[in-house]
Amino acid sequence: MRTIAPSSLGxxxxxxxxxxxxDQPIDSNIDFLELTIENWLEVGGRKRExxxxxxxxxxxxxxxxxLSIGDTLPLNVEFIKRVKRFLDRYQIDEYxxxxxxSRDKQGYLYDLLPIPRSPEMAVYISxxxxxxxxxxxxxxILENISYYYNHDGQMEEAEFINEIVERSQCQLLLDVNNxxxxxxxxxxxxLKFIASLPSASIRYxxxxxxxxxxxxxxxxxxxxxxxxxxxxxAKQTIKLHGTKPLVLERDxxxxxxxxxxxxxxxxxxxxxxxx
Amino acid sequence: MSAYVNMELSQEFSNMLRNKQSxxxxxxxxxxREFLRGNIENVIxxxxxxxxxxxxxxxxxxxxxDFLQDHHALSPEFHHIATExxxxxxxxxxxxxxxxxxxxxxxFCVEIDEGIVSHCSPEGLSNESMLTTNxxxxxxxxxxxxxxxxxxxxxxxxxxxxVIRKPLSQIDHWMLSQIGSSCSFLALKSSKxxxxxxxxxxxxxxxEIGLIQHQSTLRLEC
Numbered sequence: 001m002r003t004i005a006p007s008s009l010g011x012x013x014x015x016x017x018x019x020x021x022x023d024q025p026i027d028s029n030i031d032f033l034e035l036t037i038e039n040w041l042e043v044g045g046r047k048r049e050x051x052x053x054x055x056x057x058x059x060x061x062x063x064x065x066x067l068s069i070g071d072t073l074p075l076n077v078e079f080i081k082r083v084k085r086f087l088d089r090y091q092i093d094e095y096x097x098x099x100x101x102s103r104d105k106q107g108y109l110y111d112l113l114p115i116p117r118s119p120e121m122a123v124y125i126s127x128x129x130x131x132x133x134x135x136x137x138x139x140x141i142l143e144n145i146s147y148y149y150n151h152d153g154q155m156e157e158a159e160f161i162n163e164i165v166e167r168s169q170c171q172l173l174l175d176v177n178n179x180x181x182x183x184x185x186x187x188x189x190x191l192k193f194i195a196s197l198p199s200a201s202i203r204y205x206x207x208x209x210x211x212x213x214x215x216x217x218x219x220x221x222x223x224x225x226x227x228x229x230x231x232x233x234a235k236q237t238i239k240l241h242g243t244k245p246l247v248l249e250r251d252x253x254x255x256x257x258x259x260x261x262x263x264x265x266x267x268x269x270x271x272x273x274x275x
Numbered sequence: 276m277s278a279y280v281n282m283e284l285s286q287e288f289s290n291m292l293r294n295k296q297s298x299x300x301x302x303x304x305x306x307x308r309e310f311l312r313g314n315i316e317n318v319i320x321x322x323x324x325x326x327x328x329x330x331x332x333x334x335x336x337x338x339x340x341d342f343l344q345d346h347h348a349l350s351p352e353f354h355h356i357a358t359e360x361x362x363x364x365x366x367x368x369x370x371x372x373x374x375x376x377x378x379x380x381x382x383f384c385v386e387i388d389e390g391i392v393s394h395c396s397p398e399g400l401s402n403e404s405m406l407t408t409n410x411x412x413x414x415x416x417x418x419x420x421x422x423x424x425x426x427x428x429x430x431x432x433x434x435x436x437x438v439i440r441k442p443l444s445q446i447d448h449w450m451l452s453q454i455g456s457s458c459s460f461l462a463l464k465s466s467k468x469x470x471x472x473x474x475x476x477x478x479x480x481x482x483e484i485g486l487i488q489h490q491s492t493l494r495l496e497c
Contacts (some may be wrong), residue, residue: 033315043390044411046436066351072282079351090333104289107348111311112293116284124281149303151284217302 004059004094004204005031007272008245009264012063013054013141015047015176017257021052024103027078029261029268032059034247037095038066041086055090060205061247062087063173067097070195072114087138094203096141096173099161100124114147117154119163120159125138126167133170141203143173146181146220157182158196162219167228172197174241175206176234177226181218192237201242207234207267208249225251225263234271243272293343295432296476314340315356322357325422326372338364357383371419378421385411385432394434395488397479404460404489406478408451409433412486431484441486450477454487 003009008031013021021027033054040051053133055059066079100112104166115121133140144161154160165172174197183190190213209224226234234246248264291297292307299305316339320327327335338360346363348356361380365373390410409431416427427443429451441447446469453463460478464471481487 039354041352043354043387043431045386045393047387048389049436049474056329065353068351070285072285101285103288103351106289106293107346108351108359109292109311109343109352110348111307112315113285114291116281116288118281121281148306149288149301151288164302215302217306219306241376 002031002059004245005246006042006243008032008059009268010034010061010245010247011260011264012038012049012249014037014251014254016254017260018047018050018054020257022050022057026057027257027261029264030058030092031217032061032245034061034249036062037062037083037086037098037109041082041131048174051090060090060092061094061096062090062092063143063247064095064097065112066108068101068103068108069097069128069132069140070113070121071098071101072124073103075106075131075135076103079133084136084138087136087199093138094141094191095138096134096143096203098145099164100145100147109154112145114145114151115153115160116151117157117160119155122149122155122160126164127244129164129168129170133168139169141171141173143175143206144178145226146175146178146185148185148217149184157195161240162196162198165198170201171203172242173204173206174202174237175208176204177208177230177239178220178275180230180233181210181220184216184218189238190233194233197238197241202241202244202248204245205234205237206247206249207231221252222249226267231267231270238271246271259261278447295331295340311343312336312339315342315360315451316354318353318356319360322383323376325379327375329375330372338367351381351392352468354387374417374419375421378415378417378424380411382438385413385430385438386436387394388494390432390433392432392485394485395482397482399491400460400475400478400482401488401491402461402464403491405457405461405491406460406487406489407457408432408454408487409485410449410488414451429486431486434452436492440484442486446477447475450481451486460489 010032011030013033013035098112101115102109102112129140179190179193207226208222209226210218211221211224214216250260277392291299291304292311295308319335342360342363348359350359361376364388388411390407412429414429417425424440429441429443432437463474
């Protein structure tokens, strides 16, 4: 089994592609697969069969949507234990989720909502991260989200992230497209943001396409090819932080796997061969 | 900003998203409202396609608004939205619609059930066989026609991951009740309710379609 090297490129595993990938020989364009853990957790039948095959062919990273580490409730320990069982079963070392919340006093909301950023929240969340890491017996990897709403009076995002990383010793999944989207939508320099993050804590990168509305707001849709500006930002990110594994995310307007691999190959030549 | 204030901010924000009636001109709130509802609508459309089509988008979206406003969703996984939605809506729709939703939910659950289904050949049946029902089996009765089905049905997943809908006769019901979670072939043979020929015929068919599985007490595999 290949390991995930700093120069490895992966794709998000989509159900639509899973059968083809499990039937075919290992695709040399794809170094690893990132699966959305909630789509595979405690799911049997065809999906279980596909995953059993894929896990024997490709290294896997598990990426979550539901951890809700940024909510103001106690950890959902039962859920985290189920995640751990899954990670152990498939021998997955890397588990990432988002620095966001998706649960309030009423219950789960099923989207990634922006945390009101403050030093107190950084302390609170860091403690929850440490608890989660103890249960998982793994370092948690957290992704910077794209956000469209700003809570009043909050601290700078980079400062918030750095505080959490330092306190919890978690790692980061740096989503370059999210930084770009936020930079345009909230009028800040994305490269300056990226430069202020700790290199050693960045475990891997995400890259994806987005869509610009008529009013100029950019939406992180994962529904288009990665644009030139984001690729350029990714190049600068690699110069700053070094080569790290990179996942191409594509969740909407899904191309064929062949075309997706073509985009992976193009990214490899643009981002990695020039270093 | 105290932790309490942060908690209040988070809750205020999510309250605004849940309650579509709360007035806001903030385009980002409107955007998040759209995202939330879109995610839930996506699951409903794919898990309950008959309900989705029959109910119509506007009414589905109203149900989603009500779901977000009133329901306490306890399950974190996105695919559990289906179960959460069903739990919420069961008491709010007519018995006919409810039955349709429950049917679609059963089909979804069978498809992803973690039970391991093995294909067993009828030839492998012997006196030493232990019979079990398909681990994904759910029996339902539809009082109305849904997707061409009405009456009693066994819904289960076969070894090729196909979801099978088998009409249940009285003898099917009886056999399944006798087998229960497991039953030896010998015990079933000794019952006076059927002839050995009827039993063998039923077992052959049921094994062939995957409704039951058998395992020899002398060996580990079918």
